[in-house]
Amino acid sequence: xxxxxxxxxxxxxxxxxxxxxxxxxxxxxxxxxxxxxxxxxxxxxxxxxxxxxxxxxxxxxxxxxxxxxxxxxxxxxxxxxxxxxxxxxxxxxxxxxxxxxxxxxxxxxxxxxxxxxxxxxxxxxxxxxxxxxxxxxxxxxxxxxxxxxxxxxxxxxxxxxxxxxxxxxxxxxxxxxxxxxxxxxxxxxxxxxxxxxxxxxxxxxxxxxxxxxxxxxxxxxxxxxxxxxxxxxxxxxxxxxxxxxxxxxxxxxxxxxxxxxxxxxxxxxxxxxxxxxxxxxxxxxxxxxxxxx
Numbered sequence: 490x491x492x493x494x495x496x497x498x499x500x501x502x503x504x505x506x507x508x509x510x511x512x513x514x515x516x517x518x519x520x521x522x523x524x525x526x527x528x529x530x531x532x533x534x535x536x537x538x539x540x541x542x543x544x545x546x547x548x549x550x551x552x553x554x555x556x557x558x559x560x561x562x563x564x565x566x567x568x569x570x571x572x573x574x575x576x577x578x579x580x581x582x583x584x585x586x587x588x589x590x591x592x593x594x595x596x597x598x599x600x601x602x603x604x605x606x607x608x609x610x611x612x613x614x615x616x617x618x619x620x621x622x623x624x625x626x627x628x629x630x631x632x633x634x635x636x637x638x639x640x641x642x643x644x645x646x647x648x649x650x651x652x653x654x655x656x657x658x659x660x661x662x663x664x665x666x667x668x669x670x671x672x673x674x675x676x677x678x679x680x681x682x683x684x685x686x687x688x689x690x691x692x693x694x695x696x697x698x699x700x701x702x703x704x705x706x707x708x709x710x711x712x713x714x715x716x717x718x719x720x721x722x723x724x725x726x727x728x729x730x731x732x733x734x735x736x737x738x739x740x741x742x743x744x745x746x747x748x749x750x751x752x753x754x755x756x757x758x759x760x761x762x763x764x765x766x767x768x769x770x771x772x773x774x775x776x777x778x779x780x781x782x
Contacts, residue, residue, distance in 0.1 A: 580609045588612050595655050619654045639672040648699035668693045705782035706755040712776040715744040730757025
């Protein structure tokens with residue numbers, strides 16, 4: 490198609506004697522071209538700055554399984570967020586080796602090209618992702634009843650939740666599916682995946698049977714029968730060790746007690762968690778006694 494026909498769609502080439510664009514049209518095209526070039530310069534500068542800001546893109550390791558394509562963690566932190574700032578303040582004084590060790594513990598390798606600041610930012614993002622505090626993440630509400638054994642384990646087994654979230658952080662969907670199947674039906678999952686995912690299943694079982702961590706002598710509890718009363722509940726817990734603080738209230742929805750207890754010795758708090766957390770109270774309800782910190 491002649492050039493002038495593309496410029497003038499209603500022009501008939503049969504009646505035209507001149508097949509060159511006018512000077513005015515050429516000037517207009519040149520002006521538009523220069524304007525577009527000027528528009529793209531600041532855009533390119535912004536993209537370059539963004540690439541410098543998001544310099545690190547860690548690629549977590551994945552199990553070598555067919556059909557799995559690894560993907561990197563995405564930079565998604567708002568540095569004006571007080572939660573991010575507070576976490577970074579805790580990470581900043583850490584030694585490089587300690588940061589690298591914590592990331593390795595979660596299965597995330599550190600590329601040798603990373604500098605001290607980049608590896609610390611990686612740790613900040615990993616911690617916030619695994620704790621559900623990253624911007625855009627919403628903390629789910631505990632359901633009244635569990636739809637599966639897997640859902641129950643995610644709520645009742647902190648070590649298992651941490652292990653599963655670690656797989657999620659690594660974007661290892663195959664292992665996540667295997668673990669979920671194992672919780673719902675251990676025997677069938679072992680038959681299907683026991684050979685190729687032996688290590689994954691072993692870690693899942695260890696996480697399921699691990700006692701919840703106790704990092705403080707102060708515990709939160711829920712599920713003691715309301716008819717025990719405050720005095721009866723305190724006496725039950727005091728049998729394990731000296732109590733310095735205690736408070737509880739009756740739940741508005743269920744006939745149970747909720748509250749907080751502080752033991753004089755953290756070892757007594759650990760005994761309380763070991764003895765009472767997860768205890769079956771009948772009717773599908775269980776005691777929950779977990780560390781407050």
